[in-house]
Amino acid sequence: MTKQWLIIRPKVLPISFHCDRRVPRVLSILTLITIVAMVISVGYGEYYISPLDVIKTLLGLQTTNTDYYFVINILRLPRTLVAFLVGVGLAIAGTITQGITRNPLAAPDIIGVNAGAALAAVTLIILLPNTPVSLLPFAAFTGALTVALLIYFLAWREGSSPVRLILVGIGFSLIANALTNLMITFGEINTVSQALVWLTGSVYGRSWSQVLALIPWIVIFGAIALILARELNTLNLGDEVARGLGSPVEWQRGLLLLTSVALAGSSVATAGTVGFVSLMAPHLGRQLVGASHEGLLPVAAMMGGMLVVGADLLGRVMFAPLELPCGIITAAIGAPYFVYLLIKNRQP
Amino acid sequence: MLTTEKNSYLRQQRKHLQLFTGLLLAGLILWLSLLASIAWGAADISFKDIYQAFTAFDGSSSHLIIRTVRLPRSLIAMLVGAALAIAGAIMQGLTRNPLASPSILGVNAGAALAVVVGTFILGSNSLSVYAWFAFAGAAISAITVYLLGSIGRGGLTPFNLTIAGAAITAFISSITSAILILSQRTLEEIRFWLAGSVAGRDMNLLWQVLPYICIGLILALALSKQITILSLGEDTARSLGQSTALIKILAAISIILLAGASVAIAGPIGFVGLIVPHIVRFLVGVDYRWILPYCAIFGAIIVLNADLLGRLVVRPTELPVGLVMPLIGAPFFIYLIRWKLHNS
Numbered sequence: 001m002t003k004q005w006l007i008i009r010p011k012v013l014p015i016s017f018h019c020d021r022r023v024p025r026v027l028s029i030l031t032l033i034t035i036v037a038m039v040i041s042v043g044y045g046e047y048y049i050s051p052l053d054v055i056k057t058l059l060g061l062q063t064t065n066t067d068y069y070f071v072i073n074i075l076r077l078p079r080t081l082v083a084f085l086v087g088v089g090l091a092i093a094g095t096i097t098q099g100i101t102r103n104p105l106a107a108p109d110i111i112g113v114n115a116g117a118a119l120a121a122v123t124l125i126i127l128l129p130n131t132p133v134s135l136l137p138f139a140a141f142t143g144a145l146t147v148a149l150l151i152y153f154l155a156w157r158e159g160s161s162p163v164r165l166i167l168v169g170i171g172f173s174l175i176a177n178a179l180t181n182l183m184i185t186f187g188e189i190n191t192v193s194q195a196l197v198w199l200t201g202s203v204y205g206r207s208w209s210q211v212l213a214l215i216p217w218i219v220i221f222g223a224i225a226l227i228l229a230r231e232l233n234t235l236n237l238g239d240e241v242a243r244g245l246g247s248p249v250e251w252q253r254g255l256l257l258l259t260s261v262a263l264a265g266s267s268v269a270t271a272g273t274v275g276f277v278s279l280m281a282p283h284l285g286r287q288l289v290g291a292s293h294e295g296l297l298p299v300a301a302m303m304g305g306m307l308v309v310g311a312d313l314l315g316r317v318m319f320a321p322l323e324l325p326c327g328i329i330t331a332a333i334g335a336p337y338f339v340y341l342l343i344k345n346r347q348p
Numbered sequence: 349m350l351t352t353e354k355n356s357y358l359r360q361q362r363k364h365l366q367l368f369t370g371l372l373l374a375g376l377i378l379w380l381s382l383l384a385s386i387a388w389g390a391a392d393i394s395f396k397d398i399y400q401a402f403t404a405f406d407g408s409s410s411h412l413i414i415r416t417v418r419l420p421r422s423l424i425a426m427l428v429g430a431a432l433a434i435a436g437a438i439m440q441g442l443t444r445n446p447l448a449s450p451s452i453l454g455v456n457a458g459a460a461l462a463v464v465v466g467t468f469i470l471g472s473n474s475l476s477v478y479a480w481f482a483f484a485g486a487a488i489s490a491i492t493v494y495l496l497g498s499i500g501r502g503g504l505t506p507f508n509l510t511i512a513g514a515a516i517t518a519f520i521s522s523i524t525s526a527i528l529i530l531s532q533r534t535l536e537e538i539r540f541w542l543a544g545s546v547a548g549r550d551m552n553l554l555w556q557v558l559p560y561i562c563i564g565l566i567l568a569l570a571l572s573k574q575i576t577i578l579s580l581g582e583d584t585a586r587s588l589g590q591s592t593a594l595i596k597i598l599a600a601i602s603i604i605l606l607a608g609a610s611v612a613i614a615g616p617i618g619f620v621g622l623i624v625p626h627i628v629r630f631l632v633g634v635d636y637r638w639i640l641p642y643c644a645i646f647g648a649i650i651v652l653n654a655d656l657l658g659r660l661v662v663r664p665t666e667l668p669v670g671l672v673m674p675l676i677g678a679p680f681f682i683y684l685i686r687w688k689l690h691n692s
Contacts, residue, residue, distance in 0.1 A: 174618070181671055193532050328525060
């Protein structure tokens with residue numbers, strides 16, 4: 001009988017880490033698929049570059065064509081990297097929200113991140129069409145953070161509770177969505193079209209400046225999430241049990257929520273409200289490696305990155321030369337797979 | 349021992365009396381709202397005229413407005429509100445998930461896709477064509493969600509249902525937005541409908557969907573006791589001798605009829621089905637024999653007044669009811685949560 005857990009507890013360092021045995025294998029397979037998808041994605045386009053040349057260029061080796069360097073490093077690589085980072089951010093944020101609320105339907109949408117970001121961005125696009133696009137991420141992030149904080153404070157009453165958090169979150173999302181829809185319904189039609197693309201989520205035309213702006217958020221808050229994974233396991237047992245085990249429940253839940261908002265907010269600010277990744281990646285991860293968060297977080301993160309990179313690639317291939325935003329593909333591809341899991345999982 | 353039993357019986361009686369009085373009071377508010385909704389709008393009409401429009405119709409413009417515009421519209425708002433609130437209450441009872449609402453079954457998403465596809469391909473823009481497309485779309489997606497939910501592990505558990513619903517909703521909405529992004533003409537034509545509105549609906553449309561809503565309502569009220577038991581948990585219900593599978597199927601039929609007919613006539617309206625059941629549960633507790641009638645009346649009051657307000661605030665144009673409702677209702681809902689849910 002093989003052991004279920006993989007335990008890392010070095011004698012010299014005061015750390016201990018344990019995760020499911022399947023994690024290393026699953027994680028490396030996912031990483032491999034993601035890298036392959038990224039290489040293909042960078043090579044694909046009106047100006048086709050073979051995968052081998054892509055790899056050579058990325059490694060800084062000499063290739064036959066000098067244009068490759070420009071096309072790959074300046075035009076295509078940042079877009080793919082943004083897709084990957086956004087996927088990672090959304091997936092971790094989703095895992096955290098599902099862990100905190102103990103609700104399989106919870107995604108960062110629940111704590112109002114998407115609704116707040118969408119409202120701010122759509123307002124900017126429709127009411128002030130002349131503002132530069134570079135302001136959009138700031139507006140979106142401010143919107144997300146504002147709504148998330150409002151929800152948390154209004155849900156606070158001698159402590160926070162998952163149910164109250166969810167319900168207040170619903171209330172705020174409804175208000176923000178109604179305002180967004182108001183603008184969609186009465187705004188000028190061209191700007192509405194533009195807003196709609198942002199709302200479905202797209203990584204079209206993203207550049208290095210966006211990659212560099214996003215990286216610190218994902219790295220720092222991703223690391224915090226990983227450190228807090230163990231507390232997430234405890235919280236998942238229910239407030240009473242967690243408190244009984246000595247967890248400072250409120251403090252941890254607040255910190256985890258903030259992490260989730262930061263990750264989802266920065267991702268949404270960069271690429272728009274890419275749907276379904278934050279809902280789906282944690283579920284997929286749990287199918288593969290179980291519910292223990294130390295292993296689940298990295299697997300879900302890689303899964304999210306893979307999904308968005310793949311979706312972006314597919315969105316460009318399917319109706320070429322027309323391009324579909326990757327947010328549409330994540331849902332269109334993700335949903336059937338979800339259903340397949342539901343079927344596969346049933347007992348014989 | 350006997351006295352305590354008698355006391356609890358008396359308390360029970362008193363509670364029922366209170367709830368019944370509350371229901372009557374809510375009915376009165378509904379009646380007043382209906383009058384207001386008929387009287388006020390782009391043009392104000394006196395109550396005397398309203399009375400005469402029904403007793404001594406003379407074909408004058410204000411009488412015509414009442415009988416062909418205001419009355420159908422108000423009745424539709426009431427019906428849609430009642431239907432959606434009840435459908436939402438049943439959904440939440442069955443799935444025991446506070447996030448559940450008819451839209452989780454994919455009803456709204458399915459209707460929206462069907463109407464968008466209809467407009468995109470046929471270029472039609474008549475409300476009664478929309479209605480049939482919407483009803484068909486809603487029914488197909490809800491049935492799909494149910495079928496998919498029931499093939500998961502353990503059959504039609506609340507978990508499987510919600511997951512299947514979320515997946516299908518996301519899938520369908522993504523196709524809808526793809527079409528809207530690719531075709532600006534469709535977006536232009538359909539966006540007002542997509543916001544959810546009862547404007548410009550006439551009596552014919554009402555008569556078309558009325559039978560479905562009535563069957564759905566009767567079915568729901570007949571099931572109220574069973575749903576109360578089911579909301580305590582599937583095991584409890586089964587051990588009390590309930591045929592849970594049958595109840596679930598009947599409840600599903602009722603939800604599909606109610607929510608499908610609503611979206612057919614008024615477009616996708618999200619707020620009522622999600623929020624009204626919560627508000628009602630705060631007030632009347634967990635017994636669905638009370639929750640359902642309260643939901644019907646509250647839902648009707650809310651949609652009716654939201655529609656009225658949407659007509660009054662930006663006269664002479666108007667805001668769609670689907671957008672007005674969350675803007676007024678959600679703050680109230682948040683207040684209720686803070687006030688009622690303190691230490692659970």
